[in-house]
Amino acid sequence: MAISYDKKVENQLLLDGGNEYFGSGAVVILKSLLESGISYFASYPGSPTATVTSLVDKVKHTVLRDLGIYAEESTNEAAAAAALRSSISNPIRGAVAFKVVGFNVAADAIAHIASSGVTGGALILVGEDYGCNNTIVAEKTLPYAYKSGLPILDASASLQHLSDLIHDGFALSEYSGSPVIVLVRSRVGYMSEVVKARDNKRPEKVQVKEEILEKLTFPPYTQIQEAEKYTLRLPKATEFIKEAGINRVYNHSSNKSIGIITHGVLMNMVLRALNSIDEDCPVYSLHCLYPIVENEVAEFLTDKEKVLIVEEGMPNILEKEIRSVAQANGIRTKILGKEIIPKAGEISYETVLGGLSKFFQVQVDVKGEISALEIPERRPTFCTGCPERPIFSAIKILKRQNPEARLLFSSDIGCYALGGLPPFDFKGSVTGMGTGMASSSALSRAGKNEERVISFMGDGTFWHSGLTTSVANALRNDQDAVLVVFYNYHTAMTGHQRNLSTPREVKKLKKVKEN
Numbered sequence: 001m002a003i004s005y006d007k008k009v010e011n012q013l014l015l016d017g018g019n020e021y022f023g024s025g026a027v028v029i030l031k032s033l034l035e036s037g038i039s040y041f042a043s044y045p046g047s048p049t050a051t052v053t054s055l056v057d058k059v060k061h062t063v064l065r066d067l068g069i070y071a072e073e074s075t076n077e078a079a080a081a082a083a084l085r086s087s088i089s090n091p092i093r094g095a096v097a098f099k100v101v102g103f104n105v106a107a108d109a110i111a112h113i114a115s116s117g118v119t120g121g122a123l124i125l126v127g128e129d130y131g132c133n134n135t136i137v138a139e140k141t142l143p144y145a146y147k148s149g150l151p152i153l154d155a156s157a158s159l160q161h162l163s164d165l166i167h168d169g170f171a172l173s174e175y176s177g178s179p180v181i182v183l184v185r186s187r188v189g190y191m192s193e194v195v196k197a198r199d200n201k202r203p204e205k206v207q208v209k210e211e212i213l214e215k216l217t218f219p220p221y222t223q224i225q226e227a228e229k230y231t232l233r234l235p236k237a238t239e240f241i242k243e244a245g246i247n248r249v250y251n252h253s254s255n256k257s258i259g260i261i262t263h264g265v266l267m268n269m270v271l272r273a274l275n276s277i278d279e280d281c282p283v284y285s286l287h288c289l290y291p292i293v294e295n296e297v298a299e300f301l302t303d304k305e306k307v308l309i310v311e312e313g314m315p316n317i318l319e320k321e322i323r324s325v326a327q328a329n330g331i332r333t334k335i336l337g338k339e340i341i342p343k344a345g346e347i348s349y350e351t352v353l354g355g356l357s358k359f360f361q362v363q364v365d366v367k368g369e370i371s372a373l374e375i376p377e378r379r380p381t382f383c384t385g386c387p388e389r390p391i392f393s394a395i396k397i398l399k400r401q402n403p404e405a406r407l408l409f410s411s412d413i414g415c416y417a418l419g420g421l422p423p424f425d426f427k428g429s430v431t432g433m434g435t436g437m438a439s440s441s442a443l444s445r446a447g448k449n450e451e452r453v454i455s456f457m458g459d460g461t462f463w464h465s466g467l468t469t470s471v472a473n474a475l476r477n478d479q480d481a482v483l484v485v486f487y488n489y490h491t492a493m494t495g496h497q498r499n500l501s502t503p504r505e506v507k508k509l510k511k512v513k514e515n
């Protein structure tokens with residue numbers, strides 16, 4: 001999503017405490033980071049955090065430079081995540097951002113930094129998009145939090161809440177010695193809201209220390225760090241989450257025998273649905289999804305006859321955690337979850353309403369609640385005037401004129417993946433950033449037909465990982481393929497961010513070469 005920012009935004013970013021401002025998601029996120037005293041910010045664009053990358057690019061040479069903050073548009077998510085190294089042994093605060101599928105690319109760097117732990121507050125802002133509003137596959141960040149032992153915060157549908165959680169996240173990170181994940185869901189990241197400003201904090205320049213030996217991810221320290229993660233850092237994180245009241249009980253109802261446990265923005269949908277069906281019960285909302293505060297959960301379950309867990313998607317980790325807390329504490333409350341809440345798809349108000357109507361056994365016309373209008377299915381397509389269209393048209397004509405040609409198409413992650421849909425129908429693979437051409441190497445040689453491979457890739461993907469993952473692999477393994485690079489000078493799909501093909505960047509590189 002391309003967004004341009006004007007001078008008004010700079011003024012919002014410079015507001016002192018005591019003021020209020022009507023900010024978009026990107027502005028509120030960046031303002032909260034400035035208020036927290038970050039020294040660095042690194043990101044790779046992906047919705048909805050791509051708007052933060054674009055905003056940072058816009059104010060990098062004004063607001064951020066004046067505050068002494070280093071900001072980078074990283075080449076990919078792994079490079080962005082690696083910037084967190086600054087916080088390992090030094091009391092330096094910073095943040096990195098990318099979307100949920102980008103976590104797959106960043107995971108190696110994050111696993112190492114999560115093992116070392118941090119001294120300065122370190123946040124990982126993740127554009128969460130299980131509903132695939134912008135993302136190609138349905139993914140949740142929560143399993144990564146479990147895998148790497150990282151606290152993970154999930155705001156309600158409120159930018160003020162997201163801002164507060166960013167402040168809490170830095171304090172939590174420093175108190176527990178762990179990087180902290182903060183989810184930025186599409187439904188929050190694209191909101192605008194009146195938010196209270198706090199004073200910006202200029203980061204102090206520190207005498208950079210070499211890494212402390214115990215923080216290096218080498219044996220024997222790796223196992224010591226692993227033990228420290230589960231015996232020291234996560235217990236401290238749990239203590240902080242409880243003391244700071246991160247998780248909240250909403251709707252202190254008189255009906256104490258029934259309860260609902262939910263998380264993040266789903267809490268707002270649960271309250272609205274309760275209101276719609278005229279039912280009432282307390283709602284415990286997890287705004288920290290991991291670690292779970294066991295005694296808080298046990299306290300909520302105790303004395304309830306039945307509790308419904310409204311959790312987005314699968315795996316239903318929260319439900320399993322809550323069942324295990326009940327079992328460990330001898331609590332016999334009936335727990336319902338995925339029996340009535342859909343296993344797949346983004347949770348919306350309508351799905352919550354459907355689930356609650358079954359839980360409370362009331363009749364609801366969910367369809368009638370949605371809308372009387374039948375909305376036709378709309379497939380994603382190229383923008384009007386997109387220069388990629390004629391290329392696909394030309395290949396389609398070529399194919400029609402040469403029906404004997406045996407072609408195998410590979411696509412990658414970018415707008416050109418839409419070539420797989422009508423009217424072009426080039427049903428190539430989509431296997432993740434930079435992997436398109438590599439995904440055809442075995443297939444083109446395993447079949448009878450010896451197909452010729454045509455692979456599509458944008459210049460954003462080329463610089464992200466396509467050069468090393470697909471091109472280098474093809475050269476190393478004598479792959480016979482044609483690679484079409486859509487060279488439009490920008491990372492287009494996420495909102496026209498600059499990359500190494502952008503003329504301004506090319507000019508810079510030429511200057512470096514001349515010098």
Ligand code: SF4
Nearest residue numbers: 382383386415492493
């Ligand atoms: S490359 Fe993508 S963003 Fe650019 S015009 Fe085409 S469809 Fe639109």
